[in-house]
Amino acid sequence: MPKVRTIYRGGSRFYVHPENRELIHPGVTSILGMLAKQNFLAPWQAKLTAELAVDSIDFISDMAANDRDGAVDYLKGAARRYTKVRANIGSEAHDLFERLIRGEYVGRVRSDLEPYVAHFREFMEAVNPEFVRAEDVAWSDTYGYAGSFDVWLYVWLDEEGLPTPDRSGVRHLIMGDWKTGKSTYPDVALQLAAYQRADYVIDPDGNREPMPEFDGAAVLHITDETWAFKPVDTGDEVFAEFLRLRGTFDWDRELSRKVIGKPIAKKAGKLVTGTQRRAR
Known part of the structure; x- marks a missing residue:
């Protein structure tokens, strides 16, 4: 069967239906891009640039002496380069x-990935989940979106909601997400709520089946220093917020480009007299 493919338009990711190439939905993460950027980003980027300048002052000075614009671009790119390195580590x-x-x-992995592997193995031992699916596509024709989720898990929990690694508790089907950044952010709830309410799931071979009912959602936040498995609220109120962002995405990509019409009156051009015309 045909597979789901993705395309990029205007910096946003879209999913193309495997059986109907004219059916294209924006990706969940692109829709979440409609959220206002966290107000800590600008100070963080400025700090990263300043630290690079101070820590590499001799190198920057030599570069600027020969290529001032190049030195400026190098400093401007500090946050982008750092983000790219972190994204690569996260993907791996x-x-x-x-x-x-x-x-x-x-087996053996790079030294910078070793802590992630060790902490993931600790999570596996402490929670003892059962794997169901990973990296398949959640597809919604009802609301018009799609996206690749990280994982479905069965976890066993006691009456207090804590894992029972011996699987003596009640089994729960969980929509899960892996996060490897410094923190976990609230938008993961919007992401998981959207995946849970998709119409169906499509596997890598193009096969599809209805989306099941989930008992909950959770995020595994895992870094080179620690790990934590956290429940995530994906209730109706959270999903309603995601749908508002879905509407904002359409506004940003389509409707906002049509609401301002051509001028029906405007400042007249500079008057040209008959004498001026004849003098040309």
Whole structure:
């Protein structure tokens, strides 16, 4: 069967239906891009640039003496380069997590990834989840979106909602997400709520089946220093907020470009007299 493919338009990711190439939905993460950027980003970017300038002052001075614009671009790119490195580590860690939870053997890894692997193995021992699915596509024709989720898990919880690694508690189907950044942010709730309420799931071979009912959602926040498995509220109020962002996405990409018409009156051009015309 045909597979789901993705395309990029205007910096946003879209999913193309495997059986109807004219049916294209924006990705969940692109829709979440409609959220206002966290107000800590600008100070963080400024701090990163300032630290690079101070820590590399001799190098920057030599560069500026020969190529001032190049030195400016190098400093401007500090946050972008850092983010790219962190994103690459996150992608590689996600790949390892999927292999581990599928029961694949993972041998020696790069030193910067070793703590992530060790902490993920600690999570597996402490929670003892059962793997169901990973990296398949959640597709919603009802609301017009799609996206690749990280994982479905069965976890066993006691009456207080704590994991029972011996699986003596009640089994729950969980929509899960891996996060490898410094913190976990509230928008993960919007992301997981959208995945849970999709119409169906499409696997890598193009096969699809209805989205099941989930008992909950959770995020595994795992870094090189620690890990934590946290429940996430994906209730109706959270999903309603995601749908507002879905509407904002359409406004930003389509409607906002049509609401201002051509001028029906405007400042007249500079008057040109007959004498001026004849003098040309």
